[in-house]
Amino acid sequence: MTRLGIVGYGGRIHGMVTGPFRQVDPDLRVVAVVDPDESRVRERLADCDDDVVFYKSIGAMMRGTDLDAVAVGTRCNLHADIAAELAAYDRPLFLEKPVATTLKDTIALEHAFENSRCQVVVSFPLRVSPLCALARQYIESDAVGEPLHVHAVNYVPYGTVYWEEMYRDYAVTGGLFLQKATHDFDYLMYLMGHSITRIAARATRGRIFGGDRPAGLRCSTCDETETCPESPTNRRRNGSGGSISDHSCLFSVDSGEGSQLNEDCSSALLEFADGSHGVYSQVFYARRDAGARGATVSGYDGTVGFDWYTNELTRVRHHHPFSAVERAGEGMSHFGGDMALSENFLGVVNGTDTSHTPIETGIQSVYACLAARESAEVASFVDVRQVGAV
Numbered sequence: 001m002t003r004l005g006i007v008g009y010g011g012r013i014h015g016m017v018t019g020p021f022r023q024v025d026p027d028l029r030v031v032a033v034v035d036p037d038e039s040r041v042r043e044r045l046a047d048c049d050d051d052v053v054f055y056k057s058i059g060a061m062m063r064g065t066d067l068d069a070v071a072v073g074t075r076c077n078l079h080a081d082i083a084a085e086l087a088a089y090d091r092p093l094f095l096e097k098p099v100a101t102t103l104k105d106t107i108a109l110e111h112a113f114e115n116s117r118c119q120v121v122v123s124f125p126l127r128v129s130p131l132c133a134l135a136r137q138y139i140e141s142d143a144v145g146e147p148l149h150v151h152a153v154n155y156v157p158y159g160t161v162y163w164e165e166m167y168r169d170y171a172v173t174g175g176l177f178l179q180k181a182t183h184d185f186d187y188l189m190y191l192m193g194h195s196i197t198r199i200a201a202r203a204t205r206g207r208i209f210g211g212d213r214p215a216g217l218r219c220s221t222c223d224e225t226e227t228c229p230e231s232p233t234n235r236r237r238n239g240s241g242g243s244i245s246d247h248s249c250l251f252s253v254d255s256g257e258g259s260q261l262n263e264d265c266s267s268a269l270l271e272f273a274d275g276s277h278g279v280y281s282q283v284f285y286a287r288r289d290a291g292a293r294g295a296t297v298s299g300y301d302g303t304v305g306f307d308w309y310t311n312e313l314t315r316v317r318h319h320h321p322f323s324a325v326e327r328a329g330e331g332m333s334h335f336g337g338d339m340a341l342s343e344n345f346l347g348v349v350n351g352t353d354t355s356h357t358p359i360e361t362g363i364q365s366v367y368a369c370l371a372a373r374e375s376a377e378v379a380s381f382v383d384v385r386q387v388g389a390v
């Protein structure tokens with residue numbers, strides 16, 4: 001039996017435990033939890049985890065029970081402190097992204113892991129998804145020659161959650177580069193084989209979501225639901241996605257204001273350590289078939305591109321009359337990435353594998369996200385701090 005301790009047993013980690021973790025290891029049990037909301041956690045826990053013990057602190061949990069591994073599923077702004085504390089124990093750690101939300105916390109996290117034996121699997125399903133791994137495999141075997149350029153897009157068809165759910169709390173998430181692009185910057189560095197060193201970014205906010213509708217407004221108390229495209233009735237009628245239950249208003253002051261409002265869309269010009277470059281855009285008002293996420297990497301010899309929504313990878317040889325399209329299997333959570341993450345994490349726990357998304361990947365991605373956010377604010381290029389910098 002694998003004995004797992006969890007700090008922050010929320011929706012995401014519950015989904016991982018009861019889904020892919022247990023598919024990989026049916027004998028995995030949640031035996032210890034640190035979470036202030038014990039009653040909500042108890043509602044969520046699977047029957048086989050009924051013997052769980054709740055602890056008030058990480059120290060008490062680590063002293064009180066013998067664990068094979070720990071998973072951290074709190075919200076974004078707590079990840080860094082919790083992971084830094086757990087670095088002192090050499091238990092394998094599954095850590096939700098983003099691994100930190102401020103520069104101070106990220107540097108402290110990096111220091112905490114400098115001499116740690118704790119192996120971390122950062123929750124980056126996209127990097128380890130089969131489609132991305134295949135693209136990297138082709139790039140490594142010279143399908144494009146030297147990769148010189150990458151063009152990446154993320155048209156998020158479920159983006160309304162960033163104004164109507166807890167993700168609108170900017171103090172917790174720090175905006176959508178940290179919340180969303182942390183995945184994309186990570187897999188782009190993996191694909192290109194180099195770290196992002198400089199960024200120029202722009203963000204457009206307050207043009208669509210956010211606004212001056214009253215605090216606390218919900219569809220059930222609003223007199224504009226007949227005409228609002230975000231009302232449950234209109235979403236259902238138009239098949240435009242998002243919650244079709246009563247929800248918070250996306251145009252209210254509660255969605256954030258000024259620079260503390262999630263961006264409707266943002267883009268970054270990325271320079272990599274070898275001088276290659278690329279562009280990345282994320283668009284949060286896209287709906288329905290406009291959903292797209294993926295990248296196209298090119299060099300003199302060829303182009304490799306893929307999209308997780310169409311589940312297809314394309315390879316074009318520039319100097320030979322051959323092109324290929326490959327389709328990936330359907331219906332896997334995070335495009336098969338959650339299963340790949342789970343296999344890797346449990347491999348680390350069992351000592352049969354090493355992490356494919358170690359703590360450095362999470363930290364380097366946050367450094368890039370923080371540089372992008374700063375660049376969008378100051379409207380000029382910003383150097384990206386590198387892991388290991390003095």
Ligand SMILES: NC(=O)c1ccc[n+]([C@@H]2O[C@H](COP(=O)([O-])OP(=O)(O)OC[C@H]3O[C@@H](n4cnc5c(N)ncnc54)[C@H](O)[C@@H]3O)[C@@H](O)[C@H]2O)c1
Nearest residue numbers: 007008009010011012034035037073074075076096097123
């Ligand atoms: N990797 C991915 O693809 C992916 C997908 C979804 C969410 N996430 C990330 O997962 C994280 C959690 O999201 P969620 O939707 O599960 O949130 P959630 O609110 O459902 O869960 C957070 C949990 O943390 C608990 N908590 C709060 N304060 C705590 C503390 N001081 N110590 C311990 N526990 C505490 C809460 O009671 C709650 O149970 C977010 O950071 C989000 O970015 C990642």
